[in-house]
Amino acid sequence: MAGENSASAEATKLNTSEEGATKQRSTIAFPYAPLGDTIELAEAIHGNVGLGECDDDQLAVWTKQSPKSSGFRVQIASARLFGLITSPAGGKYRLADLGSAIVDPNQTREARANAFLNVPLYRAIFDKYRGGVLPGQAAAMEREIVALGVSDKVKDRARQVFERSAEQAGFFAHGRNRLVMPGFAARQADAAPPPPPPADEPQDEKKKGGNGGGFDGHDPLIIGLFQKLPEPEADWPVAARLKWLQTAANIFDLLYKGDGGGISMSAARAERSPRPQHDD
DNA sequence: GCGTATTCAAACGCTTTTAA
DNA sequence: TTAAAAGCGTTTGAATACGC
Structure with a gap:
């Protein structure tokens, strides 16, 4: 595009x-x-x-x-x-x-989603929080937006437009605290062929986005969470593990009933459980 | 240098929320 | 129920960069 x-x-x-200029x-x-x-x-x-x-x-x-x-x-x-x-x-x-x-009622759902992801900022947020939970506080969300490159002066406006656009594109269908790609593919399989995706859309993202891989019937958040797991034997830093676990706790809190608010993660170095031995 | 397109920043008014 | 406060949306003009 x-x-x-x-x-x-x-x-x-x-x-x-304009680095150093008064106008940011x-x-x-x-x-x-x-x-x-x-x-x-x-x-x-x-x-x-x-x-x-x-x-x-x-x-x-x-x-x-x-x-x-x-x-x-x-x-x-x-x-x-x-x-x-x-x-x-x-x-x-x-x-x-x-x-x-x-403007075509048969294609508008998918077109809205594609239009939303056409915006570099929205694509960046979507990629970053795919399968995760968006910052709950407006100020936290604005910090993320600023970190992605938005001027500090317009962070509030960027956030407001982002939230409205996400709503209108159907990305808030599962709640305003997470971005979920609207499920249009299966529903419109018999409709006219959809417009081509944005040129910068990675093709493998579509594979990841589907409910395949033995996750049929699970919430997209769960699917996204497990897709974030590194390959076995990969180097996975403690900080990254902590982040994953905390995200998992948040998702469980969102999706399941019961008092899950007491779960908290810390990076305190503890005795490692004995790793299963396998012969090399 | 000028005109055009785009972005930025601020002001204003409306709506929603909250506390008394 | 009502008034105050906060948040939000819209509008406007200024600032900036680019092409001719």
Whole structure:
């Protein structure tokens, strides 16, 4: 996706050329308007010119905005970042493949998920917390967002737009404290072929995301948790083990009834249990 | 140098939450 | 029930970079 790449590249470029400047700029691209607002743009284009082109004046009228307003500009920029529209010429807009899919009721579920993951920041968060629990506190979530490259000044806005977009894309279907890829593949297997995934989407992620590997019927959180386990005999630092165990405790607390709040992990060095001996 | 596109930052008003 | 506080969404103008 050219728009996404250029936006992301520009974010990096702006930062590197401005180190030390008074104005802090983000190093990772993210939209200022939530997914739902950008879908309105796509619907407006689709409803008036279908797959044809329109100019910004027309689009502004259809969405009841002023073409000069920053809100409209933010919405346009966000729609391009989500991959819903393209701008083949200055001031002209057209639905991208993802945009035409998102206005199709048969494809909208998958298209929304793909649009969400088109955003570098959201992709980074999704990858980082795949199968895990998002920070519960807003401040903690904002710290994560800042760590991924968002300017400290706009961390709250980035978080708000992220949460709304995740909701609208269906990633909060299992609760607002975890990102779960909406399950559309099986449901839409008989529908029209879905749009191609973003170019940067690792193909093996799809294999991991499925409920295969003997985990049929288990919650995606459990599946994701066990997928994070390193291979046997791999070097697994104590800190990483601790993190995994704590995450497991949190997930169990979420998924199962009963008082599990008393479980806490610590890295205190204890006597190791005798490792099963095996002949080499 | 100028125009355009994009990003940033702040202000304002509305909604929701909480405590008395 | 009501008022105060906090949070959130929208809008606006400024700042910045890029292309011509």
